[in-house]
Amino acid sequence: MIELLGQAATDLLSLQTILFLFLGVIVGLVFGVIPGLGGTTALALLLPLTFGMQVIDAFAMAGGIMGAVAMGGSISAILLNAPGTAPSAATCLDGYPLAQQGRAAEAIGAVATASPLGGLFGVLTLLLVLPLAREIVLLFGPPEFFLLAVFGIVTVAMSDSQNLLRGLIAAGVGLMLAFVGYDDVHGGVRFTFGSNYLWDGIPLIPSLVGLFGMAEMIGLSIKGGTVAADTAAVRLDGVVSGVRATLRHWKVVIRGSLTGTLIGAIPGVGGTVATFIAYSTTKKADRDPDSFGTGRIEGVVAPESANNAKDSGALLPTLAFGIPGSAEMAVFLGILVLHGMQPGPAMFVDHVQDIYGLILALTFAAVLASLIGLLTVRWLAAITLVKGQILAPVVIAVSLVGVYAINLRPGDIVLAAILGVLGHLMIRFDFPRLPLVIALILGETAERGFQQSMMIGQGDWRIFLHSPTSITMLLLIIMSLSWSIVPILRKRMTSS
Amino acid sequence: MSFGTSRLNACLLLCLLVACSRSGEYPRDDITIIIPYNPGGGFDTFVRALARSLENHLPEGIHVVAKNSPGAGGRRGANDVFRARPDGYTIGAFNLPGVLVPELQKLPIGYKLSEVSWLATIGSDPYVYSVKGDSELVSIDDVKGLDRTIFYGATGPGSTAYIATNIFNEVLGIPYEVVTGYKGSSSYVLGLIRGDFDAALVPMSTARPYIKSGDIRALAIVGAKSDDPEVADAYALGEPKLAEIKVVRMIGGPPRLPEDIRAILETALLAALNDQDFKDWLQSTGNVAQPTGANDTAAMVAKMSEFYEDFEEFLD
Numbered sequence: 001m002i003e004l005l006g007q008a009a010t011d012l013l014s015l016q017t018i019l020f021l022f023l024g025v026i027v028g029l030v031f032g033v034i035p036g037l038g039g040t041t042a043l044a045l046l047l048p049l050t051f052g053m054q055v056i057d058a059f060a061m062a063g064g065i066m067g068a069v070a071m072g073g074s075i076s077a078i079l080l081n082a083p084g085t086a087p088s089a090a091t092c093l094d095g096y097p098l099a100q101q102g103r104a105a106e107a108i109g110a111v112a113t114a115s116p117l118g119g120l121f122g123v124l125t126l127l128l129v130l131p132l133a134r135e136i137v138l139l140f141g142p143p144e145f146f147l148l149a150v151f152g153i154v155t156v157a158m159s160d161s162q163n164l165l166r167g168l169i170a171a172g173v174g175l176m177l178a179f180v181g182y183d184d185v186h187g188g189v190r191f192t193f194g195s196n197y198l199w200d201g202i203p204l205i206p207s208l209v210g211l212f213g214m215a216e217m218i219g220l221s222i223k224g225g226t227v228a229a230d231t232a233a234v235r236l237d238g239v240v241s242g243v244r245a246t247l248r249h250w251k252v253v254i255r256g257s258l259t260g261t262l263i264g265a266i267p268g269v270g271g272t273v274a275t276f277i278a279y280s281t282t283k284k285a286d287r288d289p290d291s292f293g294t295g296r297i298e299g300v301v302a303p304e305s306a307n308n309a310k311d312s313g314a315l316l317p318t319l320a321f322g323i324p325g326s327a328e329m330a331v332f333l334g335i336l337v338l339h340g341m342q343p344g345p346a347m348f349v350d351h352v353q354d355i356y357g358l359i360l361a362l363t364f365a366a367v368l369a370s371l372i373g374l375l376t377v378r379w380l381a382a383i384t385l386v387k388g389q390i391l392a393p394v395v396i397a398v399s400l401v402g403v404y405a406i407n408l409r410p411g412d413i414v415l416a417a418i419l420g421v422l423g424h425l426m427i428r429f430d431f432p433r434l435p436l437v438i439a440l441i442l443g444e445t446a447e448r449g450f451q452q453s454m455m456i457g458q459g460d461w462r463i464f465l466h467s468p469t470s471i472t473m474l475l476l477i478i479m480s481l482s483w484s485i486v487p488i489l490r491k492r493m494t495s496s
Numbered sequence: 497m498s499f500g501t502s503r504l505n506a507c508l509l510l511c512l513l514v515a516c517s518r519s520g521e522y523p524r525d526d527i528t529i530i531i532p533y534n535p536g537g538g539f540d541t542f543v544r545a546l547a548r549s550l551e552n553h554l555p556e557g558i559h560v561v562a563k564n565s566p567g568a569g570g571r572r573g574a575n576d577v578f579r580a581r582p583d584g585y586t587i588g589a590f591n592l593p594g595v596l597v598p599e600l601q602k603l604p605i606g607y608k609l610s611e612v613s614w615l616a617t618i619g620s621d622p623y624v625y626s627v628k629g630d631s632e633l634v635s636i637d638d639v640k641g642l643d644r645t646i647f648y649g650a651t652g653p654g655s656t657a658y659i660a661t662n663i664f665n666e667v668l669g670i671p672y673e674v675v676t677g678y679k680g681s682s683s684y685v686l687g688l689i690r691g692d693f694d695a696a697l698v699p700m701s702t703a704r705p706y707i708k709s710g711d712i713r714a715l716a717i718v719g720a721k722s723d724d725p726e727v728a729d730a731y732a733l734g735e736p737k738l739a740e741i742k743v744v745r746m747i748g749g750p751p752r753l754p755e756d757i758r759a760i761l762e763t764a765l766l767a768a769l770n771d772q773d774f775k776d777w778l779q780s781t782g783n784v785a786q787p788t789g790a791n792d793t794a795a796m797v798a799k800m801s802e803f804y805e806d807f808e809e810f811l812d
Contacts, residue, residue, distance in 0.1 A: 321682055452692075
């Protein structure tokens with residue numbers, strides 16, 4: 001393995017390949033920063049360009065993009081509360097409050113440290129478990145998928161103990177939105193009100209742009225002023241304290257990276273869920289969970305460590321079975337096929353060196369993107385000082401162009417606008433947006449998993465107890481529920 | 497020459513010019529090819545590679561832009577093509593019988609395949625009756641001999657794999673149940689290896705690497721002749737009509753596409769499919785193309801419609 005890794009590193013270190021990697025990183029950062037665009041779009045645009053390239057160059061460029069979008073996406077999440085990419089949405093929760101307090105540079109410093117660390121951790125884990133890739137992927141069948149989806153929704157919806165009911169209501173709305181469109185299990189189109197646009201369901205990216213970016217900009221326009229509440233308090237030199245804070249919270253980094261790698265490896269669940277779960281678990285494990293959302297640096301460190309670690313995890317099912325772990329991986333799969341590689345059982349035998357090359361490219365890209373982020377943070381953080389009446393129209397216009405550019409569907413713009421208003425109302429009436437998003441993502445997985453389990457088990461509920469994986473998942477759900485409910489019950493008992 | 501005739505001549509010349517440019521001008525602009533699936537899949541990659549090859553057989557500077565329009569099992573993409581202006585600047589890829597079946601079921605789909613201006617067939621993908629690699633079953637007779645309901649995995653109802661499973665079992669009289677909802681053929685191959693169900697009909701292009709690695713075992717093949725004596729084909733099973741079960745990939749344009757434009761596109765597509773660079777790419781990726789022209793494609797659509805009409809009751 002070490003030999004092949006060395007060989008892959010030598011391949012990657014040619015001038016031409018490094019140039020492609022650098023190009024990928026720049027493209028990734030730009031596509032990451034603009035809400036709506038993102039790694040999937042960047043890779044889809046790149047796909048036809050890689051035709052004439054050598055495999056290692058194509059991988060370097062793809063790896064550069066995938067490694068860098070996370071950094072770009074989180075920068076806009078922190079500065080504008082508009083996640084540039086879906087997995088960065090979790091970074092908004094504490095990153096944006098930090099920016100409002102004038103600590104944007106510190107938050108970006110934390111991102112620039114946590115994301116390459118998470119990336120490295122993910123790569124190390126990937127190298128260790130690569131021989132077990134098949135076994136890991138095979139652990140998850142329909143019952144396990146159902147339970148995992150329930151676990152994800154429950155963990156996130158109940159993570160705010162002050163606001164349990166509102167969290168559950170938001171998750172319910174998210175589930176309703178998730179069930180719109182074509183039903184893969186029984187066929188038939190549901191809740192589309194006769195609109196072709198809704199056949200494929202409610203798309204995630206326009207929803208996120210609406211719920212976070214648009215909602216924030218609506219709020220900013222109404223309120224006036226700048227993102228940072230007190231412009232005098234804005235410190236552009238907080239980067240170092242951000243780096244230090246991340247290193248101090250090394251346990252959060254490890255937990256986040258582990259969550260990212262594990263969840264990333266489960267096909268169809270993907271990176272957004274990974275970062276949200278990393279955030280929620282860190283919040284729950286903290287002594288003062290209620291202070292999350294007001295600008296805790298751990299709230300940035302946790303999802304960011306998961307954000308880059310997830311790519312390594314997502315490679316497992318993509319390479320071992322040709323089943324993408326995330327939307328980006330689906331497009332990356334196309335690049336593999338284009339270059340004559342058939343993902344599947346033989347992949348780890350025939351193309352090990354190329355895989356190592358890609359893994360190294362991902363790692364270099366994460367580090368390179370962070371360096372660029374650190375070098376530019378001074379100027380970036382100044383965005384929080386721009387007046388709302390200038391910032392809001394620009395951000396809204398750029399976001400909507402990004403949303404439209406994905407599929408060139410006008411409906412996506414309308415959807416982003418509608419959800420922007422919904423998001424704004426949710427902020428005003430203190431409903432958490434996170435449970436809605438996570439339910440929107442996982443609703444389909446939950447439904448499919450449940451229906452298929454019922455078909456496989458011929459209607460017998462005991463199918464959910466058949467494997468050690470599903471029992472573990474059940475226990476996790478119970479733990480997660482009791483973590484939130486038991487303290488409330490105890491409080492009621494003592495007060496009565 | 498009087499002023500009148502010169503004006504008449506000018507008019508005639510103008511008409512002639514317009515007429516010439518009408519046929520001579522196409523294509524002046526980039527051509528969009530609609531792919532009815534998400535970017536990154538096997539079909540998507542194939543059509544993107546074809547689009548690139550197609551550019552080499554069109555006038556200099558004309559680009560072929562691939563546009564993904566995923567949704568509802570390929571129906572939305574078909575709809576987009578059908579509704580496009582018949583000017584030759586929008587064409588699309590079709591996957592049959594995937595988009596044919598909802599039409600036979602008289603679902604509200606918004607397109608009629610018989611009216612599509614067919615341009616070319618890319619090729620077809622036969623189905624492999626597969627079981628887990630370590631299964632005790634080695635032939636279809638073994639499956640019949642189990643004398644119990646056989647569980648299959650497939651994509652959604654109305655999908656090609658689902659219908660193929662229904663027809664196969666109905667024709668051979670095997671009692672069956674289908675676990676639906678897997679996202680694509682790679683997903684249900686994974687389900688088969690994991691043991692979610694007994695067997696599955698898997699497109700050859702997906703099954704090949706797993707058969708090679710021993711993860712799954714092929715018991716029969718439909719939609720093509722078998723070249724392995726261990727693996728029965730439709731004829732060996734005694735049901736030749738099962739040979740019609742296969743996925744066929746075609747390129748078509750909106751209805752009422754002018755004949756001259758249709759001919760230009762057909763010629764360019766066939767040249768692109770037979771291009772040596774494209775063939776090299778096919779070989780390096782294990783893909784197969786069996787290109788045929790517009791008339792054969794239209795005939796194939798009609799033939800498939802007839803075949804599936806016979807099995808209408810098993811379509812959903």
